[in-house]
Amino acid sequence: MKENRTIIAYVSKHRGNTYKITKVISDELGADLKKADEITPEELMNYDLIGLSSGIYVFGMDRKIKKLLKKIGNGNGKKVFLISTSADPNGSKYHKGVKKLLQKKNFKLVGEFNCPGAYYPLILFGKKLNANRPNSEDLEKAKEFAKEIMEKL
Numbered sequence: 001m002k003e004n005r006t007i008i009a010y011v012s013k014h015r016g017n018t019y020k021i022t023k024v025i026s027d028e029l030g031a032d033l034k035k036a037d038e039i040t041p042e043e044l045m046n047y048d049l050i051g052l053s054s055g056i057y058v059f060g061m062d063r064k065i066k067k068l069l070k071k072i073g074n075g076n077g078k079k080v081f082l083i084s085t086s087a088d089p090n091g092s093k094y095h096k097g098v099k100k101l102l103q104k105k106n107f108k109l110v111g112e113f114n115c116p117g118a119y120y121p122l123i124l125f126g127k128k129l130n131a132n133r134p135n136s137e138d139l140e141k142a143k144e145f146a147k148e149i150m151e152k153l
């Protein structure tokens, strides 16, 4: 593996689902891990590889992720990967807004990971979607994803 410095900026505000997945990927990559609102765009751009990770909240990744990207002038082709968990088992489609921004800012998308995350919305009183997700299988898939990312470096 080539030497690189990796950071993952994350938002996990519902049940810690995204954090669980992100931690596995971060450990596998030997990355630094920070909450998206605790890192500046300048700090982020000091890394060779950037992971942006978030639960899907109202059809998209968290606005803190978009805010970080919007503050960056030009990504200069820097490599980025995306991680999310969602109620929807096909949640990658909600990466669309962030992917558009990445393209506009000249970042290079090198991978996307999504898996179901438990969602206990108050509005569906008592109803539990994706109970106990992410599970050990999801965490294993996350590990595999990290290995694929490493191979691309």
Ligand SMILES: Cc1cc2nc3c(=O)[nH]c(=O)nc-3n(C[C@H](O)[C@H](O)[C@H](O)COP(=O)(O)O)c2cc1C
Binding pocket: 011, 012, 013, 014, 015, 016, 017, 018, 019, 054, 055, 056, 057, 058, 059, 060, 085, 086, 087, 088, 089, 091, 116, 117, 118, 119, 120
């Ligand atoms: C306010 C809110 C809005 C959500 N909106 C969506 C959505 O639009 N689509 C979806 O698939 N899941 C949605 N979810 C479910 C979350 O994406 C899912 O529970 C995720 O695993 C939460 O990750 P976290 O525990 O890391 O915050 C929403 C959850 C919350 C709390």
